[in-house]
Amino acid sequence: MPLTxxxxxxxxxxxxxxxxxxxHAEELAPHAxxxxxxxGGVLQDRNPDLNVTTVKSGPLGGDQQIGGMIAEGRVQGMIFFPDPLAPQAHDVDVKALLRIALVYDVPCAFSPATADLLVAGGLLRR
Known part of the structure; x- marks a missing residue:
């Protein structure tokens, strides 16, 4: 069953x-x-065969849109590579997204190593 x-x-x-x-294109291909x-633009440029849908930019509400999708049960996992060395103008939105992911117990990865573990653990084989 495909995931979002x-x-x-x-x-x-x-x-x-x-x-x-x-x-991980082969593992990601069946999923939305x-x-x-x-x-999304950078991802699609590098991986044109993946099924990518975009929401607004993070600072313009995209993080909150994704948080809403998590709360509605429409997102089953999140891979989020934050920049730990750069301040973010929309830091409160990022924190709200992380909070929602934790509240709804959505599997998350925040680095390539942890994202690899989610793949190795079978998250994408559903």
Whole structure:
């Protein structure tokens, strides 16, 4: 059964997320991917065969849109590569997204290593 996965990354981490997705394109292919706008563009450029749908940019409400989808049960996992060394103007939105993911017990990964573990653990084989 296909899943809906949120894939999000801060600016400097977008290339790393696109490369991670390229390494796991076969596992991601059957699933619907929801991305914030710019992240989705970078991901789609690097992985044109993936099923990517975009919402607004994170600072313009995209993080909150994804949070709403999680609360509605429409997102079953999240891969989010934050930039731990750069301040984010929309930090409160990011914290709200993380809080919602925790409240609804959605499997999450916040680095390539933990995202690899979600794949190895079978999340994408549902």
């Amino acid at each position: 996965l949120a894939l999000v990354a801060h600016d400097r981490m977008k290339p790393a997320l696109a490369e991670w997705a390229a390494r 991917l929801i991305c914030t706008a710019t992240t």
